[in-house]
Amino acid sequence: xxxxxxxxxxxxxxxxxxxxxxxxxxxxxxxxxxxxxxxxxxxxxxxxxxxxxxxxxxxxxxxxxxxxxxxxxxxxxxxxxxxxxxxxxxxxxxxxxxxxxxxxxxxxxxxxxxxxxxxxxxxxxxxxxxxxxxxxxxxxxxxxxxxxxxxxxxxxxxxxxxxxxxxxxxxxxxxxxxxxxxxxxxxxxxxxxxxxxxxxxxxxxxxxxxxxxxxxxxxxxxxxxxxxxxxxxxxxxxxxxxxxxxxxxxxxxxxxxxxxxxxxxxxxxxxxxxxxxxxxxxxxxxxxxxxxxxxxxxxxxxxxxxxxxxxxxxxxxxxxxxxxxxxxxxxxxxxxxxxxxxxxxxxxxxxxxxxxxxxxxxxxxxxxxxxxxxxxxxxxxxxxxxxxxxxxxxxxxxxxxxxxxxxxxxxxxxxxxxxxxxxxxxxxxxxxxxxxxxxxxxxxxxxxxxxxxxxxxxxxxxxxxxxxxxxxxxxxxxxxxxxxxxxxxxxxxxxxxxxxxxx
Numbered sequence: 001x002x003x004x005x006x007x008x009x010x011x012x013x014x015x016x017x018x019x020x021x022x023x024x025x026x027x028x029x030x031x032x033x034x035x036x037x038x039x040x041x042x043x044x045x046x047x048x049x050x051x052x053x054x055x056x057x058x059x060x061x062x063x064x065x066x067x068x069x070x071x072x073x074x075x076x077x078x079x080x081x082x083x084x085x086x087x088x089x090x091x092x093x094x095x096x097x098x099x100x101x102x103x104x105x106x107x108x109x110x111x112x113x114x115x116x117x118x119x120x121x122x123x124x125x126x127x128x129x130x131x132x133x134x135x136x137x138x139x140x141x142x143x144x145x146x147x148x149x150x151x152x153x154x155x156x157x158x159x160x161x162x163x164x165x166x167x168x169x170x171x172x173x174x175x176x177x178x179x180x181x182x183x184x185x186x187x188x189x190x191x192x193x194x195x196x197x198x199x200x201x202x203x204x205x206x207x208x209x210x211x212x213x214x215x216x217x218x219x220x221x222x223x224x225x226x227x228x229x230x231x232x233x234x235x236x237x238x239x240x241x242x243x244x245x246x247x248x249x250x251x252x253x254x255x256x257x258x259x260x261x262x263x264x265x266x267x268x269x270x271x272x273x274x275x276x277x278x279x280x281x282x283x284x285x286x287x288x289x290x291x292x293x294x295x296x297x298x299x300x301x302x303x304x305x306x307x308x309x310x311x312x313x314x315x316x317x318x319x320x321x322x323x324x325x326x327x328x329x330x331x332x333x334x335x336x337x338x339x340x341x342x343x344x345x346x347x348x349x350x351x352x353x354x355x356x357x358x359x360x361x362x363x364x365x366x367x368x369x370x371x372x373x374x375x376x377x378x379x380x381x382x383x384x385x386x387x388x389x390x391x392x393x394x395x396x397x398x399x400x401x402x403x404x405x406x407x408x409x410x411x412x413x414x415x416x417x418x419x420x421x422x423x424x425x426x427x428x429x430x431x432x433x434x435x436x437x438x439x440x441x442x443x444x445x446x447x448x449x450x451x452x453x454x455x456x457x458x459x460x461x462x463x464x465x466x467x468x469x470x471x472x473x474x475x476x477x478x479x480x481x482x483x484x485x486x487x488x489x490x491x492x493x494x495x496x497x498x499x500x501x502x503x
Contacts, residue, residue, distance in 0.1 A: 006031060007088040010047070010081055013063070013070035019258055020129050021054040021078070023089075024063075024070035031089055032058070042092045042128060045071065047079040053092055055128050097121045098131060104138040112151035119155040119252045132259045136270065144269030149311060150318045152269065156277035157319065160251040161227065163200065163283040165234070170198045170283050171372050174275050175290040176308065177209055177266070178298020180440045180456075181335035183343040184290070185213045186241060187350055187365035190401035191391050192372055193239030199372075200234045202244035202282045204253075204274075207261050210443035210455055214243035215340040216347070219452050222409035233407040240404060249281035250274075266298070272311050279321060286322045288371045290364075294330030296436040302327065324375045328364065332434045332462050335361040339448035339455015341414035342476065348414070351398040360461070366392065417453035417476040419483045423490065424469050429499030431464045438496045442475060445486040451478040460497060472497050 008031065013024060023045055025032050037043060039058040044051055054075055064070060069087055071079070081087075097117040100110055110118075118135060121127060127135070144152065173188055185201060192199045203213035203223075214223050224246040225233070233240045245254035253274045260266055279287050289312050291305045292298070299305050309325040316323035335346035335358040349357035350365065370384035377384075391397050405411040439456055447454030457474045460466055475490070477483035490496065 006035075006090065007086045008067055008069040010083065010085045010087050011064060011068045011070045012076065012081075012083050015070070015072050017072040017074060019074050019255070020072065021052055021075040021125060022057055022072040023054040023075065024057050024059050026064050026066065026068075027058050027060050028066075029069075035089065035091065037089075044090045044092050045075070045079075046088045046090075047081050047085050050079050052078055053125050095121055095126045095131070101131070101135050101138055104143070105134070109145060110148055110151065112154055115148070115151045115155040116158065119152075119159045122252050122255055123159050129259055129262075132255065133263060136256060136259055136263065136265065136267065139270055140265060140267035142268065144267075146311060146314055149269045149272055150315050153273040153277050153280075153315055153319055156250045156252050156273055157280045160248045160281060162281050163227065163230070163249065165198055165200070165283045167198050169285055169376055170200065171286045171288075171376060172199060172201060172279050172282065172284040173288040173290065173368055173372060174279070175292065176271065176275070176298060177207070178436070179292040179294070179330050180210065180333040180338040180436055180443065181343055181346065181361065182292065182333070182364070183211070183213065183216050183335060183347050184361065184365040184368055186217060186347045186401060187361070187392070187397065188369045188372070189239045189241055190351060190397040190404070191365070191369040191388050193237055193404065194391050194396050194400040195369075195373065195387065196238065197372070197376065198234060199239040200230060200282055200284075201239060201241045202247070202249060202278055203241065204244060204257060204278070206449045207257050207266050208264050210338050210440050210448035211340045211343050212449065213241070215449040215452065216343045217241045218243070219341045219344045219412070219414040220348075221405035221411055225408060229408075233404065237400065237404045237407050239400075240408065242408070244278050244282070250277040253277060268308060268311070272308070272315055276312070276315055276319060276321060280319050284321060286372070286375050287316065287324070288368055288375060289323060289325045290328055290368060291325060292328050292330030294332070294436065296434075296438075297330030299330065322375065324371055326368065326371055328367075330436070333436060333439065333458055334358075334364055336458050337455060338440060338443040338458065339446070339476070340452040341416065342455045342457055344414035351392070351401050353393060353395065353398075362392070415453055417447075417451070417478045419477045419480055420474055421483060421487060422471045422474050425466045425472050425499065426468065427499060427501070428468045429466060429501045431460050431462050431466060431497060432500045433498040434458075434462060435493075435496050438493050439473070442486050442490055442496070445482070445489050446475050446477040447479070447482045451482070454478055454482065465502070466499055
């Protein structure tokens with residue numbers, strides 16, 4: 001069959017660009033010359049009547065033969081492409097919604113319609129990573145008013161699928177993050193599901209942290225469930241723990257998170273829209289929000305926390321969700337593990353009621369579970385904490401956790417990475433301060449969350465008496481190179497754990 005004038009034959013290059021659609025063409029390609037295509041142009045590509053927009057990269061060496069083109073793995077999969085398929089090219093019309101982003105850059109307030117157009121175009125793949133980054137930057141910091149946050153939240157909810165449970169009360173919880181460890185979700189879900197409330201927990205992967213809830217749970221069970229599978233699990237066990245990105249609830253959120261991760265930013269307005277859009281799309285009616293406050297947490301002052309609390313309550317009300325905000329201690333990691341597998345071990349230790357289980361993680365999970373019970377009853381329930389503690393201490397929460405894992409596809413024990421190094425105290429003293437951000441960075445440099453067994457195991461929480469030579473923490477990595485890389489960074493940061501001499 002004769003190739004069309006604007007078409008080439010596909011070559012499978014096997015280049016992973018994450019979710020970014022990329023097309024590769026030769027510099028001397030006749031289509032590039034005729035159409036005036038240049039590197040980083042946005043190009044509409046079509047294979048067998050399926051089309052998408054891709055960013056053009058120009059090849060100057062012999063990777064591609066004349067008459068051939070390549071596309072990234074994400075584009076290959078989305079187009080169901082095969083070797084030697086015919087791929088045609090055309091110019092992309094300007095994305096009209098970019099006008100609103102440019103207006104936002106110059107301080108203009110956007111309405112719901114503008115946000116809906118932007119979010120719809122992002123979900124359709126009309127935006128490049130650079131354009132998405134421009135949107136995130138324009139809305140970053142304190143650049144969104146409360147009305148804009150509401151508009152963005154509604155737009156994100158309406159961009160994807162929604163779950164319906166035919167129940168008057170559906171509960172959920174979320175932590176705004178910034179605190180290493182703090183993996184209360186699996187414990188809370190198990191307690192609340194056993195208590196009898198419906199809690200279909202959809203979680204995100206890490207944005208700027210060494211582990212997101214979905215990353216941690218993935219070390220123990222399957223989290224990539226379909227909507228039908230989620231419904232089946234929740235009908236049977238009252239709860240689930242799944243990655244929200246697998247079911248396209250507020251799909252724009254997962255696209256934005258991918259770029260935020262690369263930028264290492266998490267603006268407060270977009271964070272609120274991200275959290276509440278996912279809760280609304282999952283069918284939640286009552287949500288408890290955990291805001292850790294600390295010098296090196298994401299939220300550093302009570303004043304900042306009060307502002308977030310106001311935003312969460314107002315936006316929640318606007319989209320039909322009753323919100324309760326908790327202020328918690330963000331001065332140090334919660335639990336001992338930092339990184340997916342290490343955090344999972346903490347969770348199991350608490351659920352199994354082991355003697356050496358981290359008590360701070362246990363107490364915080366119970367506080368959140370009790371707050372959910374209080375929120376549902378619309379008044380403080382003096383027995384809420386006792387009810388939650390009885391479910392946990394009796395082993396019923398662990399049984400429920402295992403039942404949910406089995407319903408989701410099975411359970412596996414998390415494991416340690418094979419490479420590790422202990423970090424010893426250079427003097428004696430009492431631990432007076434822990435830098436959450438630097439400790440989290442060590443875990444990330446060691447490979448977390450992409451290497452699920454990598455991370456940091458903390459032995460010395462605040463107020464621990466330490467003798468010279470004692471182990472402060474241990475770094476785990478799946479490769480020697482990553483272990484050395486994390487260690488080199490640690491050597492440049494002497495004040496990760498501060499010790500005060502005791503006379």
